Amino acid sequence: MVAYIAVAAVLFALGLFGVLTRRNIIGILMSLELMFNAVIINFVAFNKFVWPGEMIGQLFSLFIIVVAAAEAVVGLAIVLLLYRNWQDISNDNINVMKW
Amino acid sequence: MKDDPRFSRFFAYLSLFLFSMLGLVISDNFFMTFIFWELVGLTSYLLIGFWFEKKSAADACKKAFLTTRVGDLGFLIGLMMIAFYCGTFNFAEVFTIIGAGSVPPVMVTILAIGVFCGAVGKSAQFPLHTWLPDAMEGPTPVSAIVHSATMVAAGVYLVARTMSVFVASADASFVVAIIGVITSLLAATIALVQVDIKRILAYSTISQLGYMIMALGLYGYDSANDIHSPGFYAATFHLMTHAFFKSLLFMGAGSVIHAVHTNDIMEMGGLWKKMKITAPAFLIGSLSIAGFPLTSGFFSKDEIVATTFGHPVFTVLTLLIAFMTAFYMWRLCFLTFFGKPRDEHRYEHAHESPKTMAYPLIFLAFMAIFAGWTGIPALKHGFASFLYHSEPYHPHADWMNYIVSSLVGLSGIGLAYLMYMKKTISPDVMMARFKPLYNLFWNKWYFDELYQATIINPIMAFGRLMWKFDSNVIDGAVNGTAVLTMWWADLKFWFDKWIIDGAVNGAGFIVRMMAAVLKYLQTGRMQFYMIFSMVFIIVMILLKFEIAHIDLDWPMMTALFIAAIGLLSVAARFVSEENQESENEK
Numbered sequence: 273m274v275a276y277i278a279v280a281a282v283l284f285a286l287g288l289f290g291v292l293t294r295r296n297i298i299g300i301l302m303s304l305e306l307m308f309n310a311v312i313i314n315f316v317a318f319n320k321f322v323w324p325g326e327m328i329g330q331l332f333s334l335f336i337i338v339v340a341a342a343e344a345v346v347g348l349a350i351v352l353l354l355y356r357n358w359q360d361i362s363n364d365n366i367n368v369m370k371w
Numbered sequence: 372m373k374d375d376p377r378f379s380r381f382f383a384y385l386s387l388f389l390f391s392m393l394g395l396v397i398s399d400n401f402f403m404t405f406i407f408w409e410l411v412g413l414t415s416y417l418l419i420g421f422w423f424e425k426k427s428a429a430d431a432c433k434k435a436f437l438t439t440r441v442g443d444l445g446f447l448i449g450l451m452m453i454a455f456y457c458g459t460f461n462f463a464e465v466f467t468i469i470g471a472g473s474v475p476p477v478m479v480t481i482l483a484i485g486v487f488c489g490a491v492g493k494s495a496q497f498p499l500h501t502w503l504p505d506a507m508e509g510p511t512p513v514s515a516i517v518h519s520a521t522m523v524a525a526g527v528y529l530v531a532r533t534m535s536v537f538v539a540s541a542d543a544s545f546v547v548a549i550i551g552v553i554t555s556l557l558a559a560t561i562a563l564v565q566v567d568i569k570r571i572l573a574y575s576t577i578s579q580l581g582y583m584i585m586a587l588g589l590y591g592y593d594s595a596n597d598i599h600s601p602g603f604y605a606a607t608f609h610l611m612t613h614a615f616f617k618s619l620l621f622m623g624a625g626s627v628i629h630a631v632h633t634n635d636i637m638e639m640g641g642l643w644k645k646m647k648i649t650a651p652a653f654l655i656g657s658l659s660i661a662g663f664p665l666t667s668g669f670f671s672k673d674e675i676v677a678t679t680f681g682h683p684v685f686t687v688l689t690l691l692i693a694f695m696t697a698f699y700m701w702r703l704c705f706l707t708f709f710g711k712p713r714d715e716h717r718y719e720h721a722h723e724s725p726k727t728m729a730y731p732l733i734f735l736a737f738m739a740i741f742a743g744w745t746g747i748p749a750l751k752h753g754f755a756s757f758l759y760h761s762e763p764y765h766p767h768a769d770w771m772n773y774i775v776s777s778l779v780g781l782s783g784i785g786l787a788y789l790m791y792m793k794k795t796i797s798p799d800v801m802m803a804r805f806k807p808l809y810n811l812f813w814n815k816w817y818f819d820e821l822y823q824a825t826i827i828n829p830i831m832a833f834g835r836l837m838w839k840f841d842s843n844v845i846d847g848a849v850n851g852t853a854v855l856t857m858w859w860a861d862l863k864f865w866f867d868k869w870i871i872d873g874a875v876n877g878a879g880f881i882v883r884m885m886a887a888v889l890k891y892l893q894t895g896r897m898q899f900y901m902i903f904s905m906v907f908i909i910v911m912i913l914l915k916f917e918i919a920h921i922d923l924d925w926p927m928m929t930a931l932f933i934a935a936i937g938l939l940s941v942a943a944r945f946v947s948e949e950n951q952e953s954e955n956e957k
Contacts (some may be wrong), residue, residue, distance in 0.1 A: 285934075288905070292898050292941050300898075370895030 276317035284310035297354070299363045301347045308340045377692065378710045381421060381510065388414035392521050397526070400460040401450055406491065408446070411522050418517055419509040431505035439703035441546035442492015449485025466535035483543035485537045486529065487550075493868040494526025499552040501818050503577055507569040516568060518613035519621050528582045529608050534590065534603055542624030548588025552688050553580030557816060559695040563702075564812045567634045568624045571703050572617070575660065578692060579613050582606075586675045587852050589685065605674035608754050612743045616659040620700075623653035626732065627707060627726040631717045633805060636703060641712040645721040648729040650708045652736040657704045659739040661697035662780035667743025669777070674746065676776050677769055689781050697740065697783025705791040727796045894945075902942045909935060 290303025290332045296324055319329025355361050375381065391410035398404045413436075420432030425824035450460070456474045457465045467477055490496065495503035506518050511701065517523075530547065565571045583606040590602030626649040628857045631639055642649045659666040662673070672693060678683040710717035723729065743753040790796045814820070816892050839892075909931060916923055923931075 289937070292902060292905075292938075370893060 273317060273318040273321045274314060280313040280317070281312065283307075295362050297347075301344060301351070304346070304347075305340060308336055312336055347354050376586040377421070381418075384414055384417045384421070385513075385516075388418065388517060388522070394405070394527055399462055400464070401453055401465065403532075404532075405446060405450055405489075408493070408525065409443065410528075411435065411495070412443065414516055415439075415506070415633050418513040419479060419506045421509055421513070425508065427505075428508040430739075431502075431508040435502040435506045436500050439492040442488045442490070442499050445488020445491070449487075449489070452482040452876075453484060454773050456482070462532065466533075469539045472539075472857070476806045479536065480540040480542045483533075483540045484546055486533055486536065487543065487547055490526030490529045491550065492526070493529070494523050494584065496526070496550050496581060497557055500554055500577050501822065502816070504570045504573040504815070507573050508840060509565075511569070511621060511628065514573070515621030517624065519572065519617040523576060523580055523768055524610050527580060527587065527606060529586045529662075530584065531603060531607050531610075532594075534587065538590070544588050544590065546588070548685070551581045551585030551588050552685060553581070555577070555585060555692050557581075559692045559699070560812050561815050562699045564809055565638050567632055568636050568703065568707065569621070569626065571636075571699060572620055572624055573696060573879060575696065575700065576617055579609070579617065579660070582672075582675055582689070582692065582871060583609050583613075585685070585689070585711035586678045588684065589678050592669070601674060602678040604715050604754075605671065605678045607639055608743075609671035610752065612659070612671040613745075615735055615742045616656045616666075616668060616739040618659070619652060619656040619732065619739050620665065621782045622732055622735060623649050626728050627727065630721040630722050631714075632720075633714075633717060635694055636706045638714040638717055639707045640710045640714075641708070641718060641719055643708040645718070646708075646723050647734060647923060648723060652682075653708065654704055655736040656739050657700040659743075660700050661732070661784055662693055662776055663784075664773070664777050665859040666740050667738070669773075669780075670746045670783075673772050674767070674778050676773055680772075683893055690776065693776060694779045694783045696778040696809070698787050701784045702791055705787055709792060710906040732888050733860075878884070889904075894947070899942075899945050901936055902945070905934075905938050909938070 287303045287306030287308075287310060290306065291300050294300045294303060315329040315333045317335070319326065323329070351361055388411065391407045391414055395404060395407035395411060398407060416436040419435050420428055421426045426767055453460065453465055457468045459465060459468070468474065474482075483840070492499045503518060503523065507514050509518070538548060555578045558574040562571050562574035562578065565574065586602045586606040586609070588602070590606075599642060626636060627639065627642065627645070629639050630642070630649075633639070655666070659668040662669045676686065676693070710941055776897070786796075790798050790801070811817070872937050873926060894900075
């Protein structure tokens with residue numbers, strides 16, 4: 273149990289670090305996928321060790337995979353549009369929401 | 372009239388009057404009658420005050436309107452009682468309900484007297500008779516049509532139309548009869564001494580209307596349920612004949628006034644020679660009203676006299692009034708058309724009126740003689756057949772009655788002849804001998820003065836008091852309220868400006884101040900925001916442990932420490948990059 277959680281925690285920390293530090297938006301999206309995977313591992317692990325008779329954790333994992341796929345589609349579409357408009361997908365320059 | 376600036380308006384008023392009068396006659400229920408009744412009153416007001424530049428005309432129309440309004444109030448009360456007790460305004464239904472005796476007798480009496488009040492006002496009966504003589508300020512055609520033949524007859528018509536109500540109440544009928552005879556006597560005595568030609572005719576009208584009202588009143592308490600009783604027939608018959616000869620007299624008077632430009636009969640005289648059409652027509656009218664045999668007035672007046680048989684007091688008074696009527700009408704005729712001209716200047720300028728004025732006189736003179744022939748007993752039904760659908764009243768030839776009333780009329784004419792033509796009895800001597808009576812009659816029994824003192828003056832005083840109250844208390848209260856409101860408004864203005872606006876502006880100011888500081892947090896970089904979230908998540912976790920009094924074990928502490936260090940380092944990197952960027956921009 274602890275092993276699973278430790279792997280998930282490391283995976284989550286790596287993903288978070290990637291999200292916070294990557295300049296490339298595609299990199300950020302990939303790091304996000306890492307974080308999702310950490311969450312999924314957590315769900316499956318808790319399902320197995322805490323409520324073994326139930327399927328809810330696994331079900332939720334499948335949901336997350338589907339939602340992550342959808343999110344990736346939307347994210348990549350945004351990236352495509354950004355590139356088409358600005359010929360740049362580095363998030364350093366995407367600060368149009370600045371005051 | 373021809374050159375009057377309001378010529379067209381006059382005929383508009385007259386048409387409106389005609390409309391209302393026809394509406395009044397054809398309406399089959401009390402309510403419509405009342406509406407048209409008021410319309411007639413309105414047009415009467417407009418027509419009397421037609422020359423409103425003249426103060427006397429303006430006063431007269433006001434007086435006429437207000438006086439008739441007093442009676443109309445009674446009418447309205449009667450109407451309300453009819454609505455309350457009968458639940459309908461329809462004449463036939465009301466008569467059926469009252470005839471069936473389902474309404475309390477006292478209420479029927481009050482109701483009938485209420486309706487009669489309307490008739491008293493409109494037909495100028497005592498005690499509301501004072502307006503009619505003053506109404507002669509209007510144009511003469513108006514006096515002839517509205518105030519002698521049609522509108523003032525509306526009261527008689529109303530009582531006749533609602534006769535069944537009066538039949539149901541002997542007391543109400545008695546009141547009607549008493550009022551009628553008092554009015555008739557009063558007006559006849561006043562007419563004896565007046566010198567204004569139109570006023571004499573006005574009082575004569577009141578007197579004749581009183582006659583009719585009296586006949587209507589005697590109807591009910593003679594034979595309670597006999598629907599063909601003579602009083603009803605006599606009154607309506609006299610109403611019809613009176614319309615002809617009285618409008619003839621008024622038109623004749625108008626013609627005379629047109630010729631001599633004065634209303635005072637003392638300044639006339641000898642006009643017979645000058646006015647070959649007016650004078651004979653006027654004399655025919657006077658013969659008719661005096662009840663000269665075979666004229667209209669003869670037949671209708673005899674019917675009224677016949678009504679009073681069985682009530683000796685009424686018979687005597689009726690004959691006395693007939694005598695006075697003959698006397699004052701012929702006094703008027705003798706003074707106007709015969710004898711020597713008393714004012715040479717006016718006599719010189721006198722002339723016959725134009726044909727448009729003379730021809731109606733000829734027609735009316737014809738009718739003044741022959742209209743009454745419809746009531747000749749030999750005709751069996753005649754005029755009466757207009758009054759009922761079946762079994763009309765049969766006038767009876769009563770030779771005794773004919774002879775007596777003819778003699779009374781002729782003696783009245785004779786006395787006038789002796790006093791004003793032969794001068795065998797000097798009017799001046801008579802005047803001196805009956806000085807108090809003369810004064811009483813001359814001043815119209817002091818009714819105007821009485822009303823002035825007892826009603827008008829107190830009301831005016833009360834009005835002035837009310838005006839004082841209004842101008843001081845009510846206006847004071849209103850103005851005081853306004854001043855207070857303004858003070859209050861000033862206060863609220865100050866409050867608004869400094870407190871409310873201050874709060875609003877203060878809020879805006881605080882927000883601006885805070886925004887000036889906090890806006891630097893909005894970098895537009897999502898990673899910056901995420902770092903912020905993370906930092907606060909860690910802070911929250913720490914807080915939660917703190918609140919729950921859970922001591923952190925060392926791996927947790929280490930993990931959080933590392934995470935915090937890592938986050939801060941990343942944040943530091945962003946901030947430094949930010950500063951570099953802004954420096955680059957500069």
